[in-house]
Amino acid sequence: MEEKPYFCPNCRSNRFKFSRITTFSTPFRKDAITGALLETDEPMLVPDEEDIIQCQVCQFAGNELRFIKQAEREPRTVTPVTSTYT
Template identity: 30%
Template sequence: MSSPYCCPHCKTNRTRFNVINQVATPVRMDAHSGEITKSDQEALDAFHMPYKGPTVKVQCATCGLVEDEKMFVQFGAMPR
């Protein structure tokens, strides 16, 4: 987060953002009741793919767009 941001949607906001930290928790649910039967590392088995998405998302506090941090960084590096 040491790079300047610019919203790729409204293209004017360079100062107001919400940083969203994503924490994925693997769970195993009962198919009929929806009750969680296992959580955390217990739920990972051979058929449970671990989360590989971004750990940080950014929301523009002007227009509300939520995107990966890299999109805001790319637009922030562009000349004004």
């Protein structure tokens, strides 16, 4: 995952809450006649070429670059605020 801001290209409101979707493979063995589960191994992470990101607001999922490019198109700027309270 890159250290760059995200912005959801679907709902265009979320810049904060996201999930990274990963895939796991769990090897197992079954009996050929009864179909009973005989043995299971530990799940293994399947490496992806590109991270899949999901917006936690609208549940849209896409590749990481899409979220990064949307944030670059509509950058968030820091607005200086002067306090009127003293």
